[in-house]
Amino acid sequence: MATTQPKLAENPADYHRRFNASMVAGGIMLALVVLMALVSVLWTPYDPTKVVAAKLLAPSAQHWLGTDRLGYDVTSVIMSGAQTTLEVGLIAVAVAALIGVPYGIACGMVGSNAGRWLMRWNDVVQAFPPLLLAIIFTAVLGQSTVTAALALGIGASPAFARVARSATLQIMGREFILGARAADRGVLFIAWKHVLPNIRGLIIIQLSVNFAVAVLAEAGLSYLGLGTPAPEPSWGRLLKDSSAVIYSNWFLVLVPGIAIAWTVLAFNLLGDGLRDFLDPRLEGQS
Numbered sequence: 001m002a003t004t005q006p007k008l009a010e011n012p013a014d015y016h017r018r019f020n021a022s023m024v025a026g027g028i029m030l031a032l033v034v035l036m037a038l039v040s041v042l043w044t045p046y047d048p049t050k051v052v053a054a055k056l057l058a059p060s061a062q063h064w065l066g067t068d069r070l071g072y073d074v075t076s077v078i079m080s081g082a083q084t085t086l087e088v089g090l091i092a093v094a095v096a097a098l099i100g101v102p103y104g105i106a107c108g109m110v111g112s113n114a115g116r117w118l119m120r121w122n123d124v125v126q127a128f129p130p131l132l133l134a135i136i137f138t139a140v141l142g143q144s145t146v147t148a149a150l151a152l153g154i155g156a157s158p159a160f161a162r163v164a165r166s167a168t169l170q171i172m173g174r175e176f177i178l179g180a181r182a183a184d185r186g187v188l189f190i191a192w193k194h195v196l197p198n199i200r201g202l203i204i205i206q207l208s209v210n211f212a213v214a215v216l217a218e219a220g221l222s223y224l225g226l227g228t229p230a231p232e233p234s235w236g237r238l239l240k241d242s243s244a245v246i247y248s249n250w251f252l253v254l255v256p257g258i259a260i261a262w263t264v265l266a267f268n269l270l271g272d273g274l275r276d277f278l279d280p281r282l283e284g285q286s
Contacts, residue, residue, distance in 0.1 A: 023273020029266035037082035048076040049231040056249055065255055068238060069245050074252065078259055080233035085215050085263060088149045088228075092214035093207050095153025100160025101203060105191050107161065108168025115165060126158040130217055134226045148227040152217050156210050163206050167199035201278035205271055212267035219260050235259050 045064070046052040051071035059066045065074035103122070107115035133151040141147045171177060171194075180190045221227030222236025230237065235256040242252035 020273040020277050022269045023277055026266050026269030026273055029262060030270060033082055033263050033266060036079055037086050040079035040083055044076040044079050046073040046076045048072065048080040048233040056245065068241055068252055070241065074255060077233045077238050078255060081235040081238065084145055084228050084232060084234050085218065088145060088218040089211045089214045091146060091149035092152040092156060093210050095150060096156035096160050096210055097203065097207060100157035101164045104161035104164025105168050105195055108165040108172065109187065109191065119165065122158045122161045130155040134221050138226055143229045145228045145232065148218055148221050152214050156213065159210065160206055163202050164199060167202050168195055171195065171198050205275050205278065208267050208271035208274055212264045215260065215263050
């Protein structure tokens with residue numbers, strides 16, 4: 001007669017890791033932004049790229065959040081601006097990770113001394129502020145959402161390289177790495193099969209953190225006229241246009257400001273939650 005193993009009591013730590021309040025809150029907040037972006041692909045109250053009414057109309061049944069100082073429907077701009085925000089964030093973190101992670105792993109695998117010298121190039125890239133990179137890219141490639149995202153991605157790649165190198169150095173002395181080397185496995189095989197899977201948790205956390213930075217940076221670049229060009233919807237440009245009438249129509253500044261703060265907070269909460277979920281030893285540390 002077959003016997004069944006008694007069910008082990010659930011580890012409270014595992015239970016806590018699955019139900020991380022910060023991760024859940026950040027995920028819900030981010031889901032609302034994504035939902036708004038998806039809805040705006042199919043429907044917005046008005047065309048967000050065209051003047052649809054008189055300037056500076058108050059919120060009403062026709063224009064839920066009113067109109068801006070140019071006559072654009074604010075609700076439509078906010079909804080479609082979520083697409084721009086997520087697009088910039090996705091491109092920026094993808095570029096940063098594709099450049100920084102392989103470089104950081106390579107610097108970690110060649111040894112601490114050689115890797116330290118290789119990381120000097122990382123310091124050179126980091127010396128260029130995102131604003132300067134955005135100006136250079138805009139001059140060469142022209143102003144566009146993709147141009148701003150590329151500049152932000154390249155500017156963020158040193159952060160990914162530092163995280164990847166530090167994590168790689170910590171595991172290079174492990175038994176499975178030494179065993180793979182003893183079996184004469186190639187460098188690319190070890191990096192792909194052994195190093196990357198063991199550092200992906202830190203990379204995921206870095207992705208969420210840098211996504212928040214990219215959202216905030218894109219808003220800043222658009223505010224300065226170096227980000228998303230008109231008439232494409234942009235929270236940063238709406239914030240810039242509204243700041244000209246801040247004393248008479250402060251509500252127009254509040255709306256894009258809340259949208260930007262909401263999205264940045266969502267990614268920060270998600271990053272904190274993922275950090276605690278993937279490595280409980282870091283829980284509660286800032």
